[in-house]
Amino acid sequence: MENIPIDKLSETLGVQNAESVKHIGSIGIGKNTTIKRLTLGGVHASLRIAAATKNELNFFSRTFLFTRIEGTDTFINIRSTAKRLGLTHDEVKDLAKEGKGKLTEAFEKRQAVLSQYEDIVNQYTLDLASRKLEKEATNENAKVTTALTPEVLLKTIQLGFKKLDEIPDKDIFFSEDLKQMHVFTQELGRGTFGVVSKTFDLIGKTFVAAKEAPRFQFDNPMSQEIEEAVSPQSQERMENEIFILKKLDHPGIQRAPSEITTITNTKGVKKTIYQTQLMTGGDLKINKIKLSPQMEKFYELSPKKQFQLFQAPVEGLAYTHQMNIVHRDIKPANFLIKVNDQGVPSQIILADFDAAEENANQKPLVISNKGTPFYMPREENNTLEQSDVFAFALSLIEIFTKGQQETGSSRQGTYPQTKENNRLGEKNHRLLMEKGVPQEMADLLMEGIGPKDDRPTSEQFKQRYNEILGRM
Numbered sequence: 444m445e446n447i448p449i450d451k452l453s454e455t456l457g458v459q460n461a462e463s464v465k466h467i468g469s470i471g472i473g474k475n476t477t478i479k480r481l482t483l484g485g486v487h488a489s490l491r492i493a494a495a496t497k498n499e500l501n502f503f504s505r506t507f508l509f510t511r512i513e514g515t516d517t518f519i520n521i522r523s524t525a526k527r528l529g530l531t532h533d534e535v536k537d538l539a540k541e542g543k544g545k546l547t548e549a550f551e552k553r554q555a556v557l558s559q560y561e562d563i564v565n566q567y568t569l570d571l572a573s574r575k576l577e578k579e580a581t582n583e584n585a586k587v588t589t590a591l592t593p594e595v596l597l598k599t600i601q602l603g604f605k606k607l608d609e610i611p612d613k614d615i616f617f618s619e620d621l622k623q624m625h626v627f628t629q630e631l632g633r634g635t636f637g638v639v640s641k642t643f644d645l646i647g648k649t650f651v652a653a654k655e656a657p658r659f660q661f662d663n664p665m666s667q668e669i670e671e672a673v674s675p676q677s678q679e680r681m682e683n684e685i686f687i688l689k690k691l692d693h694p695g696i697q698r699a700p701s702e703i704t705t706i707t708n709t710k711g712v713k714k715t716i717y718q719t720q721l722m723t724g725g726d727l728k729i730n731k732i733k734l735s736p737q738m739e740k741f742y743e744l745s746p747k748k749q750f751q752l753f754q755a756p757v758e759g760l761a762y763t764h765q766m767n768i769v770h771r772d773i774k775p776a777n778f779l780i781k782v783n784d785q786g787v788p789s790q791i792i793l794a795d796f797d798a799a800e801e802n803a804n805q806k807p808l809v810i811s812n813k814g815t816p817f818y819m820p821r822e823e824n825n826t827l828e829q830s831d832v833f834a835f836a837l838s839l840i841e842i843f844t845k846g847q848q849e850t851g852s853s854r855q856g857t858y859p860q861t862k863e864n865n866r867l868g869e870k871n872h873r874l875l876m877e878k879g880v881p882q883e884m885a886d887l888l889m890e891g892i893g894p895k896d897d898r899p900t901s902e903q904f905k906q907r908y909n910e911i912l913g914r915m
Contacts, residue, residue: 510535513542528553614708615645622646623704623718625653631725632776636680636797641721652721654700655714656681673715678703680797681717687768687799695759697779697794722779724788729775729846737780741788742845746879747915752780753839754912756793760835761905763793764804769827771798772814773834775842804828821856822895829895832904833859836891843888844874861897862889883911 509518525535528549538546617624624645631652632639642653656677681703688699700719707713724737734742741749756778763770770777772795781790798813800806808825818834819825825833837857840848848871850857860868868889875885887907890899899907 510539512539512546515543517543519546614710614712616706616708616712616714618704618706623706625651625706625716627653631722632728632779634776634795636677639719641723644718650721650723652719653714653716654681654719655716656703658713658715671713678715683799684795684797685717687796687801690768690801691763691766691796693755693759693762695755695757695792696763697792697796720779720792720794722781722790722792722794724780724782724786727775727778727780727791727842729841731846734845736786737782737788740782740786741780744788746881747912749843750884750908750912750915752788752791754909756791757835757905757908759793760831761901764828764831764901767802767804769800769803769806770796770831770834771800771827772818773831773838774815774818775838778838778842800827816856817850819856820892820895821858825895828901829898832898832901833857833892835901836888836904840871840875840888840892843878843880844871845878847874857892859892859894859898860889861893862886868893881911881915883914884908887911 508520508522510521511518519535519539521532521535524530525532528535528538530538538549615624615626625642626645627640627642628650629641630638631641637657638655640653640655642651643649644651656673658671658673685700685702688697691699698720700717703715703717705713705715725735727738727741728735729738741752744752760770760773770793773793777793777795779792779794780788781792783789805826805828808819808827808830814830814834818837819830820833837850849867850860850871851867858867860871862868862872862885872885872889875888876882880888887899887904890897891904892898
């Protein structure tokens with residue numbers, strides 16, 4: 444059988460708008476059969492259509508390789524079509540029996556699904572198509588294709604996440620409206636009112652931080668069942684943090700988180716979270732027994748670089764006070780650090796504003812369940828703003844002495860110190876300098892934990908800090 448021109452072939456097979464596929468010519472099947480690859484309406488990019496009628500195909504090809512589309516004289520390659528649609532051979536035969544319309548609909552649906560999942564393949568795998576064919580990596584028109592059905596593809600992606608060593612929780616958690624989908628990968632910090640974890644956001648296609656509120660079980664007298672919920676205090680603290688951070692915008696301050704959402708996995712386990720700024724190195728809490736990897740890297744930096752990293756939080760505290768907001772719980776665990784691919788610290792921010800208050804700068808300090816007493820000045824008539832400065836300076840002293848400072852603290856707070864008139868103050872000032880802190884900076888930090896009448900304001904602390912840093 445001779446090759447038939449493409450337009451003549453369209454007439455012969457009753458196919459409208461038939462077009463030859465680029466770079467694909469004719470192939471021979473059997474001794475006397477010629478096949479062309481065509482597109483139906485521009486959508487079937489690799490559908491093989493026999494360029495012959497049923498009677499012109501030999502028995503082997505007709506029986507095992509092709510099946511006729513009902514209502515036409517068009518034969519399709521069963522194996523190729525099955526691969527492209529992700530169907531079995533029998534399913535392709537059944538589809539062909541339903542006619543050209545159903546077959547076209549199946550291909551259009553398949554194409555739409557592939558477009559949807561192409562982005563998933565590119566984002567969540569190593570882009571195998573680009574690795575196999577470097578030329579395609581630079582071709583904007585190159586498409587990812589697969590014979591897997593959408594369901595199998597999604598299961599494969601989920602299985603891939605489960606295989607990652609860093610993921611302790613194997614499940615994907617999702618919100619009821621499916622606008623949030625998270626894979627929890629690593630715990631970054633834990634406190635009384637929440638756990639912060641690193642998660643992979645399947646919707647945003649990036650790693651984020653999620654703060655999770657503790658949940659508790661209770662007996663519901665109405666339903667007579669044990670139910671689970673977030674404690675009212677935790678809910679209030681989370682809502683307060685969102686409220687406060689929406690009013691602040693500073694590079695040294697944690698960015699405002701998302702709204703509170705409850706997410707669930709397929710087992711019915713619930714987490715109440717909000718999405719917040721990811722700081723890949725966790726917090727700066729000092730472990731005296733064994734330093735965390737990020738703290739070890741921090742101490743490898745020069746003193747100037749270390750203090751440069753704290754410049755943004757220092758300025759952020761002054762900015763916060765200018766906005767008539769007090770933090771109320773400044774401590775090393777509430778400083779978050781970002782590290783680069785080599786684990787080297789690149790940014791530090793002040794975070795955890797769930798205890799913060801607005802319009803309370805001059806409010807007197809009262810030791811309560813808000814804040815951590817160790818970082819509060821044990822001194823009468825301190826304002827909350829003065830207490831913030833004290834806690835900030837004491838935190839830096841603790842960080843720069845690797846937790847070796849002596850404070851004489853109690854459950855009612857830490858006594859103010861001076862480098863001249865206090866034994867502990869003299870010892871801590873000397874310890875700071877032994878750790879490489881310049882004398883001017885050591886003086887400023889000690890003044891920060893000095894008596895309230897001599898303690899600088901956050902604005903004064905910022906100005907002197909930047910002046911000293913400029914001379915380092």
